[in-house]
Structure formats: structure tokens, C-alpha cells
Amino acid sequence: MSSTIFSIEDISFSYNDSLVLHDISLSLEKGKFYGIVGPNGCGKTTFLDLLIGNRKPDQGEIVFMGRKINDYPRKQLAHLIGLVPQEFSTGFEYTVEEIVLMGRHPYIPRFGSPSAEDWDHVKNAMETIGILDARNRQFTELSGGQKQRAVVARAFAQNTPVLLFDEATASLDIQYTLQIFNVAKKLVKTEKRTIIAVIHDLNLAAGYCDEILFMREGRIQHFGATRQVMSSENILDVFGVHANVSGRQQGGNLQINFHYGELS
Numbered sequence: 534m535s536s537t538i539f540s541i542e543d544i545s546f547s548y549n550d551s552l553v554l555h556d557i558s559l560s561l562e563k564g565k566f567y568g569i570v571g572p573n574g575c576g577k578t579t580f581l582d583l584l585i586g587n588r589k590p591d592q593g594e595i596v597f598m599g600r601k602i603n604d605y606p607r608k609q610l611a612h613l614i615g616l617v618p619q620e621f622s623t624g625f626e627y628t629v630e631e632i633v634l635m636g637r638h639p640y641i642p643r644f645g646s647p648s649a650e651d652w653d654h655v656k657n658a659m660e661t662i663g664i665l666d667a668r669n670r671q672f673t674e675l676s677g678g679q680k681q682r683a684v685v686a687r688a689f690a691q692n693t694p695v696l697l698f699d700e701a702t703a704s705l706d707i708q709y710t711l712q713i714f715n716v717a718k719k720l721v722k723t724e725k726r727t728i729i730a731v732i733h734d735l736n737l738a739a740g741y742c743d744e745i746l747f748m749r750e751g752r753i754q755h756f757g758a759t760r761q762v763m764s765s766e767n768i769l770d771v772f773g774v775h776a777n778v779s780g781r782q783q784g785g786n787l788q789i790n791f792h793y794g795e796l797s
């Protein structure tokens with residue numbers, strides 16, 4: 534049986550007249566941790582928006598689990614794909630627990646109440662992320678990093694086979710960053726979930742991702758197994774910066790060291 538989860542066929546996308554994604558064709562497989570890396574503004578968030586069906590390609594197709602992504606009813610898709618967005622804000626006074634419970638909304642019938650199973654998922658997600666003690670705090674009063682952890686917990690509570698992270702740990706300290714990536718990696722390894730994560734930190738991407746998509750100017754420039762594509766040449770090609778990539782022979786994680794240039 535094919536393990537292809539996303540089949541992306543020659544997609545392009547424009548905002549008004551501005552072409553943002555083009556000539557993207559690739560297959561993504563179930564049970565892998567994918568990293569998307571690339572310069573600011575190259576189209577990473579837009580690409581995730583297309584993968585989750587929030588936007589429609591102008592050309593080409595995205596087939597998800599055998600069906601065109603834009604043909605899925607929204608509710609069904611919310612059972613299959615969860616997203617940790619780059620930014621999440623709410624004008625309303627919600628507690629942390631209420632934010633995490635939002636991850637269960639696709640499962641709660643209209644005018645219905647959360648089931649015991651829904652509450653189990655909410656509690657487990659808060660425990661996993663370590664925010665159970667903050668469950669009754671107002672979301673708007675949290676620090677940026679605390680908010681981000683609540684939003685990650687919301688996505689874990691949604692319990693979907695596919696998770697998209699858009700810089701999900703950008704404002705987290707190293708302890709919480711590793712905690713979330715370790716949980717994510719475990720979901721990939723033990724439950725065959727698929728994670729597609731936009732990551733700016735190349736060492737983090739090298740440490741956790743099975744495969745990397747290097748994006749530049751709306752195209753996938755390089756795509757493949759992390760050990761193959763995370764190279765000085767590709768980093769220079771996509772980011773225009775010089776770096777040494779070491780550790781390829783040792784069999785452990787790759788290490789990326791940047792050349793900082795002259796300080797004046």
C-alpha cells in the first residue's frame with residue numbers, strides 16, 4: 534500500500550498579481566518528520582495554507598489521502614490536519630484550558646458538550662506540554678512563550694494524523710523547544726503521524742527532521758533526506774550565507790556552524 538499522504542502536482546499560487554509559489558511537485562509520505570526551511574517571505578506559510586486547504590492553488594492539485602484537499606468538508610479536514618500557526622491571538626477572555634479545548638471543537642457536536650474523551654485529550658495535551666498548572670490562567674495574560682505552548686497543546690489535543698507547525702517554537706526557550714520537538718518526534722516514530730514543520734533554526738531542523746524542503750522564491754530548490762540535502766552548498770544557495778556542516782561521518786546529528794564574517 535502506498536504511504537503517500539500528500540501528492541502535490543505542479544502547483545502555483547499568487548496573491549493578486551504577485552506569484553508566490555510556483556512549479557511545486559512532490560510527494561510526502563506518512564510517518565515522516567518534514568522540515569521546511571527558507572528565507573523570510575519565500576512562501577513557507579503560504580505553502581502550509583495550501584496544504585491545510587485554507588487557500589486553493591491557482592494551478593495544479595494537492596491530493597491528500599487520495600482526495601483533492603479542497604474537496605474535503607472543513608470539519609472532516611479538522612479531524613485529519615492540525616496547525617500550530619505562526620501567530621495566534623484572541624480578543625476574548627479565554628483560559629488556557631478553553632484554548633486547548635478548541636482543539637476538540639471538530640469532535641464536539643453543534644450545541645453539544647465536550648465528552649469525557651475530549652477532556653482526556655485536553656488534560657493529556659496540557660500535561661504533555663507541562664501547562665496543566667496554568668489551566669485556569671487567562672490566555673491574554675500569558676507571556677509570548679507561554680501562549681505558544683498553549684497553542685501547541687491545542688494542536689496536540691486535536692489528535693490528528695498530520696500536524697503542521699509554522700515556527701511553532703519560535704519564542705520558546707531551548708528546554709521547551711526540545712520538549713515539544715521530542716513529543717513531536719515520538720508521535721512520528723510510535724504512531725506514524727506526519728509532521729511538516731517550518732523551522733528557521735537549521736540545527737533544530739537537522740536534529741529532528743527525516744527530510745528537508747529548502748524553499749527559495751516560491752520554489753522547492755532542494756528536497757530529500759536531511760543528511761543528503763543539509764549541505765554547505767544548499768545553505769549558500771538558498772540563504773546566501775556560508776556555513777560548515779559537520780558530523781556526516783560520525784552518524785549522529787549534523788552540526789551547522791555559520792561563518793559570521795568580519796565585525797567592524
Ligand SMILES: Nc1ncnc2c1ncn2[C@@H]1O[C@H](COP(=O)(O)OP(=O)(O)OP(=O)(O)O)[C@@H](O)[C@H]1O
Binds near residue numbers: 571574
Ligand atoms: N495575505 C497576503 N496578501 C498578499 N501578499 C501576501 C499575503 N500573505 C503573504 N504575502 C506575501 O507572500 C510572500 C510569501 O509570504 P509567506 O508568509 O508565505 O512567507 P514565509 O516564507 O512564510 O515568510 P516568513 O519566514 O517571514 O514567515 C511574501 O512576499 C508576503 O509578503
